[in-house]
Amino acid sequence: MPKITINGKEIEFEKGMTVLQACELADVEIPRFCYHEKLSIAGNCRMCLVEMEKSAKPIASCAMPAAEGMNIKTNTPFVEKARKGVMEFLLANHPLDCPVCDQGGECDLQDQSMYYGVDKSRFVENKRQVKEKYMGPLIKTQMTRCIHCTRCVRFATEVAGVPEIGAIGRGENMEITTYLEKAMESELSANVIDLCPVGALTSKPYAFEARPWELKKTESVDVMDAVGSNIRVDTYNWEVKRILPRLNNDVNEEWISDKTRYSCDGLLKQRLDVPYIKKNNKLQKSNWDEAVSILVEKIKTLNPDEIGGHIGDMVNLENALSFKKFFSVIKSNNLEFREKNFFIDPSEKSNYIFNSSIKGIEKSDLILLIGTNPRHEATMLNARIRKVYAQKKVPIYSIGNPGDLTYDYTIIGNNTDDIKKILSNESNFSKILSSSKKPVIIIGESALELKSGKYLIEGFKKFLKNNNFINKDWNAFNFLPQNASTVGLIDLKIISKDEDKRNSFFEKLKNNQFKLLYLLGSDNLDIKKNNEFIVYQGSHGDRGAEIADLILPSAAFTEQNGLYENLEGRVQECKKASYPIGEALEDWKILNLILKALGKNENLLNFDSLRKEVLKSIPNFSKLNELPNFKDCELINTSPYFEKEEVNIKELDYFFTNAISRASKTMSECRQIKLTSKKTGTDNL
Amino acid sequence: MSLKKVHDEQPKEFKFSNENLKKAEEILKKYPEKNKKSAVMPFLYLAQRQNNNWIPLAAMKYIANFLSMPYISVYEVATFYTMYNLAPVGKHFIQVCTTTPCLIRGADKIVKLCKEKISPKQNELSKSGNCSWMEVECLGACVSAPMIQINDDYYEDLDEKSAKNILDSLIEDKPLKPGSYRGRANTSPEKKQIINGENHA
Numbered sequence: 001m002p003k004i005t006i007n008g009k010e011i012e013f014e015k016g017m018t019v020l021q022a023c024e025l026a027d028v029e030i031p032r033f034c035y036h037e038k039l040s041i042a043g044n045c046r047m048c049l050v051e052m053e054k055s056a057k058p059i060a061s062c063a064m065p066a067a068e069g070m071n072i073k074t075n076t077p078f079v080e081k082a083r084k085g086v087m088e089f090l091l092a093n094h095p096l097d098c099p100v101c102d103q104g105g106e107c108d109l110q111d112q113s114m115y116y117g118v119d120k121s122r123f124v125e126n127k128r129q130v131k132e133k134y135m136g137p138l139i140k141t142q143m144t145r146c147i148h149c150t151r152c153v154r155f156a157t158e159v160a161g162v163p164e165i166g167a168i169g170r171g172e173n174m175e176i177t178t179y180l181e182k183a184m185e186s187e188l189s190a191n192v193i194d195l196c197p198v199g200a201l202t203s204k205p206y207a208f209e210a211r212p213w214e215l216k217k218t219e220s221v222d223v224m225d226a227v228g229s230n231i232r233v234d235t236y237n238w239e240v241k242r243i244l245p246r247l248n249n250d251v252n253e254e255w256i257s258d259k260t261r262y263s264c265d266g267l268l269k270q271r272l273d274v275p276y277i278k279k280n281n282k283l284q285k286s287n288w289d290e291a292v293s294i295l296v297e298k299i300k301t302l303n304p305d306e307i308g309g310h311i312g313d314m315v316n317l318e319n320a321l322s323f324k325k326f327f328s329v330i331k332s333n334n335l336e337f338r339e340k341n342f343f344i345d346p347s348e349k350s351n352y353i354f355n356s357s358i359k360g361i362e363k364s365d366l367i368l369l370i371g372t373n374p375r376h377e378a379t380m381l382n383a384r385i386r387k388v389y390a391q392k393k394v395p396i397y398s399i400g401n402p403g404d405l406t407y408d409y410t411i412i413g414n415n416t417d418d419i420k421k422i423l424s425n426e427s428n429f430s431k432i433l434s435s436s437k438k439p440v441i442i443i444g445e446s447a448l449e450l451k452s453g454k455y456l457i458e459g460f461k462k463f464l465k466n467n468n469f470i471n472k473d474w475n476a477f478n479f480l481p482q483n484a485s486t487v488g489l490i491d492l493k494i495i496s497k498d499e500d501k502r503n504s505f506f507e508k509l510k511n512n513q514f515k516l517l518y519l520l521g522s523d524n525l526d527i528k529k530n531n532e533f534i535v536y537q538g539s540h541g542d543r544g545a546e547i548a549d550l551i552l553p554s555a556a557f558t559e560q561n562g563l564y565e566n567l568e569g570r571v572q573e574c575k576k577a578s579y580p581i582g583e584a585l586e587d588w589k590i591l592n593l594i595l596k597a598l599g600k601n602e603n604l605l606n607f608d609s610l611r612k613e614v615l616k617s618i619p620n621f622s623k624l625n626e627l628p629n630f631k632d633c634e635l636i637n638t639s640p641y642f643e644k645e646e647v648n649i650k651e652l653d654y655f656f657t658n659a660i661s662r663a664s665k666t667m668s669e670c671r672q673i674k675l676t677s678k679k680t681g682t683d684n685l
Numbered sequence: 686m687s688l689k690k691v692h693d694e695q696p697k698e699f700k701f702s703n704e705n706l707k708k709a710e711e712i713l714k715k716y717p718e719k720n721k722k723s724a725v726m727p728f729l730y731l732a733q734r735q736n737n738n739w740i741p742l743a744a745m746k747y748i749a750n751f752l753s754m755p756y757i758s759v760y761e762v763a764t765f766y767t768m769y770n771l772a773p774v775g776k777h778f779i780q781v782c783t784t785t786p787c788l789i790r791g792a793d794k795i796v797k798l799c800k801e802k803i804s805p806k807q808n809e810l811s812k813s814g815n816c817s818w819m820e821v822e823c824l825g826a827c828v829s830a831p832m833i834q835i836n837d838d839y840y841e842d843l844d845e846k847s848a849k850n851i852l853d854s855l856i857e858d859k860p861l862k863p864g865s866y867r868g869r870a871n872t873s874p875e876k877k878q879i880i881n882g883e884n885h886a
Binding site for chain 2: 169
């Protein structure tokens, strides 16, 4: 490896690194504004100047490739003077409004001016004044503060794939804006707030809410979709003020989706704080004793087979397991978690997870989407697909039309017949697929809802296995679930059997065979209420609570510890950042109340043993935060049912997919803007 | 120079005329297919020519779609270069050079005249509706300072009187001839001096 000398210390670096990266290897911190690891290099802030031997001028280390034998100095008076000069120019037009700026306390410019700032200004001219720009309901702009690092411009073009932000004008009159000040049409738009090194782009919903040093920070995971983005939850007292991304290169890199970031105001609204009971067709406030005794009476009078339970999209594994245990105590096995009846084969883990892993997408050389719109179903995964598309021009194909995915793709069919042709080597695409080296096949829930769902799974497994695409190094078979709880709940076998139609949960639901339906945080299940008694246990007064006869308030995901398994089968811990509101309790504690009232004291649950049991019952489990172990899949000999059907990708109401986001004011604003821009089209002036 | 503003009243549609479409295709041939967005500047110029010397938003969109590039990128280019007009200009579009050599030779007087005769502010139409003016940076004719550019023509070697005559002629829609107003042919020397056997102006 080539060597470089930094401040007299010789270190080895990898070919292709810049001087700045080499300096970081040597533990030397270089101040910077425009440089960002995940974005292209612009080199326009000039803050990273360092001294290079044999160069009369200081060099911008972020843009200078490191070379063998370079002698870099970063701590000389020459460097300090250069950086001070740059800082003076940056501050020449930067307003002195730190006391009223939301970036205060976490501002790169503020921090670095502590080292390189001059205490007096030599400029007597007026400061530049720039009008505020409208960038949608999430991004508050104060463009006078902008230092033109163009991080936001590069992010929008490169990562988000929506080239809508740009720098107009020139010289002193340069301004950063979206095209004609339209809202940015991306699910990743709010990441520019984190990227902005100054207070030019700040968070609109969080404006003037708190200072960063007042907040308690809890590292947690997101439950808005199945990706399990790593987040940091910032709370002030018990109130969740904001959610920020946490760096995890295996999952979400440094970004999170707008839904993850801004659903948090939904945690304060529409909350269920006390038990409610429906009396005279009206929900009335009640207390735990009364609510539990009503429920227990119901359970005692009913045949166990007439009781059904459904687990929602944001329930953690411990609570799900406690619910399963509770159902085994009352001797019912009508448990389900699916919101729509899509096909799942729980016998093998590789059948229902994203085997290639999110990071693995970067190694792929072909991507095939089957009945899925990853942009809405798993935003961060879509960003990864876009990354390989942008970097390596990986060809992307789709069966069914998912709409705009922020990258180009080819539609190679829209019905199951096209898939059958591929699998039986009759289509041209079969050759393309089998001649690729590391393909990624992504099957969405919409495709598995088809009657030939099983055929799709087994067919692709067989095809990939025959072409040696399923082995220890590479597993091309992927299922893309939509909900945070899906993979974990399949692992816990909370699923009704499909083969025997009479036993199926959905069949019974449709025929109104349940006398008691127990919804655990379940809001998206399509229920035609007849005269069943519905119990809703959850955090928000949403669709589930609307039809409920009895409401038991429980904690939301930020208010309790719990494990979640993301779509790759990665088990991650969501940590308690706040407290349940009012009289609400954690789900397993509520179930304990009911078990006690049922007189089943010997079955009482406790959290530690629940967690232990969860970890034990997850197949192929390796470690927390790690991918599951690989296990080879087995093929079946029978040929599953096939029918020619159209592959329709069900459109998600992206900003309104779960109870928390539906309660959020910010999300409903985003949704409104999306709806109006869809109506008028983006092409009009 | 301040930031260029797009005009409030915008035409709904823009399309290259058949003639310009042919020119555009010729221009495209100069660039490899993958770099076709390089043609954005000549295209904007064509559009400006076609649309009375200014570029409407519809034209930027049309060009963006033509070259398959984002709208904002075309918009960036159009706002960056000063010679693209984003709002209507007069039929006689007067650009007064006010960079140092012209200013030393009295460009400020021409600016004053423009303010009196045409409009008190730059980029505004005159009362007669056929003229507008703006200050510009060096137009590269310092040798015949002060000078103004009217549409495509240079009017050079001006003084207060000749500038006034030119402006008056424009307002009356009978423009005078371009060229030197001190009777020079091109930029030839006026008084020939011979110093040490060499020719000097």
